[in-house]
Amino acid sequence: MIRKAVLPVAGLGTRMLPATKVIPKEMLCVVDRPAIQYVVEEAVAAGLSEIIFVISRGKESILDHFDLSPELEAELEARGKTALLEKVRRVSSMVESLSAVRQKRALGLGQAILTAAPLVGNEPFAVLLGDDLVQAEVPCIQQLVEKAAELRAPVIAVERLPREKVSLYGVIAGEDLGGGLWRLSGVVEKPRPEEAPSEIAIIGRYVFFPEIFDYLRRTPxxxxxxxxLTDAVAAMIADGRPVYALEFKGTRYDTGNKIGFVKTVLAYALKDPEIGEELRQYLQTLL
Known part of the structure; x- marks a missing residue:
């Protein structure tokens, strides 16, 4: 059973400056909650009970968000704001176990995951990147967890993209096993579109077994x-280790750049029961 989820949140968020000069990009608000809360909610909904943040200096507010806030709770209770009080308490109680490890310098996703090794220990674990929010009937990471348990092997989330966009992602090569499942024969980090082995790109959800740490330690x-991380995965494949990719069912939103963030806010706001219909009517006046 997979219990632990690693959330690397140490990046500088330079694509969202100046907003991220003092606010972690993961704390930028999508409707009524920071983006990172949606990622944690996905992990918890999938049964992942231990959340491990990989943070850097200045990212402590992410941890504070999921901590108790006695003063705020007391003030809301005194004012009779019961609904808001319940929302605040739900945030602080949603995670059974929360811990953090500091990544002193942002030296790649592989290094971030390796930094979490002491807290993960010798067991399988999930990785969820904060830039990617996924709307799905079955949480995206749960789809991967279930497939990894069935195959007893690592599983990476992927989606088909227009070829002109694959240069922004890791891209897989492999055998199509049907049903959206691939057995990987290779992976290339940010290839030129004309050199990409496929149009199947890796997104920010993974399930790994502890052997990934040994490969990361040996990766130049x-x-x-x-x-x-893709270099370590490529080394696993070269050694004959089975690694799979799954075209998940759901819609992914990228909050890591300005246009992606705005699209994300609109998509989530339109589905919000409190403001969705009013926003839809307003957008129609603009168009």
Whole structure:
């Protein structure tokens, strides 16, 4: 049974400056909650009870958000704001176990995951990136967890993209096993569109077994002096280790850039029962 989820949130968020100068990009609000809360809610809904944040200096507010807030709760209770009080308490109680480890320098996703190794220990675990929010009937990470348990092997979330966009992602090569499942024969980090082995791109959801840490430790530092997760995965595949990819069922939103963030806010707001219909009518006046 997979219990632990690693959430790397140490990045600088440079694509969202100046908003992220003092506010972690993961704390930027999508409707009525910070983006990272949706990711944690996905993990919890999938049965992942231990959340491990990989943070950096200045990211402590992410931890504070999921902590108790006695003063705020007392004030809301005194004012009789019961509904708001329940929302605040739900945030602080949703995670059974929350811990954090500090990544002193942002040196790639692989290094962030390796930083979490002491807290993960010798057991399988999930990785969820804060830039990607996924709306799905079955939580995206749950789809991966179930498939990884069935196959007893790592599973990576992927989706089909227009070829002109694959240069922003890791791209897989492999055998199509049907039903959205692939057995990987290779993975390339941010290839040129004309050199990409497919149009199937990796998004920010993974399930790994502890052997990934050994591969990360042996992986040479890559472009930009970073430790690339895709290099470690490629080494596993080269050693004959089975690694799978799953085209998940759901819709992914990218909050890591300005246009993606605005699209995310609109998509979530339109589905909000309190403001969705009024927003829809307003958008129609603009168009």
């Amino acid at each position: 530092w890559g472009a930009g002096g970073e430790l690339q």
